[in-house]
Amino acid sequence: MILKGQMILVTGASRGIGKACARRCAEEGASVVLVARDGDKLEEVRNSLPGSGHLVVPADLQNPEESVPNLFDAACADGVKLTGLVHAAGIGVSAPATVASMKSMLESFTVNYFSFMLMVRHFIRKKYSDGGSIVAVSSVAAVAGWKGVSVYAGTKGALNASVRSLAIELADRGVRVNAVLPSNIKTEMLESLSLITGEDAVQRVEAKQPLGFGDAEDVANAVIFLLNPASRFITGSSLTVDGGYTAM
Numbered sequence: 001m002i003l004k005g006q007m008i009l010v011t012g013a014s015r016g017i018g019k020a021c022a023r024r025c026a027e028e029g030a031s032v033v034l035v036a037r038d039g040d041k042l043e044e045v046r047n048s049l050p051g052s053g054h055l056v057v058p059a060d061l062q063n064p065e066e067s068v069p070n071l072f073d074a075a076c077a078d079g080v081k082l083t084g085l086v087h088a089a090g091i092g093v094s095a096p097a098t099v100a101s102m103k104s105m106l107e108s109f110t111v112n113y114f115s116f117m118l119m120v121r122h123f124i125r126k127k128y129s130d131g132g133s134i135v136a137v138s139s140v141a142a143v144a145g146w147k148g149v150s151v152y153a154g155t156k157g158a159l160n161a162s163v164r165s166l167a168i169e170l171a172d173r174g175v176r177v178n179a180v181l182p183s184n185i186k187t188e189m190l191e192s193l194s195l196i197t198g199e200d201a202v203q204r205v206e207a208k209q210p211l212g213f214g215d216a217e218d219v220a221n222a223v224i225f226l227l228n229p230a231s232r233f234i235t236g237s238s239l240t241v242d243g244g245y246t247a248m
């Protein structure tokens with residue numbers, strides 16, 4: 001129960017990596033604020049979690065200027081304060097840069113990056129936390145090229161770059177900021193990627209991961225470590241969780 005007594009906001013909690021993070025947080029004793037657009041799925045996740053005090057806050061991070069203040073107010077009603085923030089909501093590959101529209105590029109940056117920056121700005125306010133640990137779910141796409149993912153990679157590279165500076169800016173406030181960089185993990189996002197790039201391409205990628213494709217829990221376990229006070233001397237880092245992909 002290494003997160004006992006903590007209150008952790010997890011975006012993307014309706015499925016995949018965010019859902020696994022929410023479950024692992026709850027298993028380790030935390031109460032979880034579950035955020036995504038699909039309120040019904042979030043209720044299902046909440047009902048499946050051990051422990052108590054979990055909240056469902058449906059929000060569309062495509063519109064963060066409106067949704068982020070609202071979701072922090074909902075999460076921290078009655079004077080509750082957050083101790084952690086995990087940004088796992090994300091939009092996967094939409095189209096290669098050669099054909100991606102400005103609209104789709106802005107949508108990817110809004111959900112994957114800008115909403116994170118707005119959430120950090122809220123998290124550090126005394127009304128919402130007294131410090132804590134922030135974890136951005138980035139991607140190895142930020143550090144290793146792959147055909148067709150240049151826009152997505154840009155959103156994740158922006159996250160990694162900001163995590164380093166945020167760690168320095170926020171150290172005095174008792175806030176640590178880190179990123180995890182998963183490679184290919186078995187979620188719906190990977191399934192939709194295989195529809196775009198083809199099953200053969202996905203199999204070629206799997207062959208490049210010495211440990212094969214990971215599970216959402218593999219990423220969640222790294223996130224739990226960064227939320228846990230045992231990682232209290234780690235900030236500004238980008239932890240690869242990639243089955244050896246970038247070691248090749």
Ligand SMILES: NC(=O)c1ccc[n+]([C@@H]2O[C@H](COP(=O)([O-])OP(=O)(O)OC[C@H]3O[C@@H](n4cnc5c(N)ncnc54)[C@H](OP(=O)(O)O)[C@@H]3O)[C@@H](O)[C@H]2O)c1
Nearest residue numbers: 012014016017036037038061062089090139184185187189
């Ligand atoms: N799977 C991989 O191989 C892989 C590899 C590297 C990095 N990642 C990163 O890991 C994170 C999670 O990926 P995943 O594989 O779990 O993806 P996923 O299964 O597609 O889940 C994406 C999550 O983001 C939420 N979301 C999407 N758009 C949103 C919006 N506008 N507002 C609020 N929530 C929104 C979705 O919930 P709703 O639809 O209910 O809103 C869902 O909970 C992403 O940041 C992704 O880039 C994944």
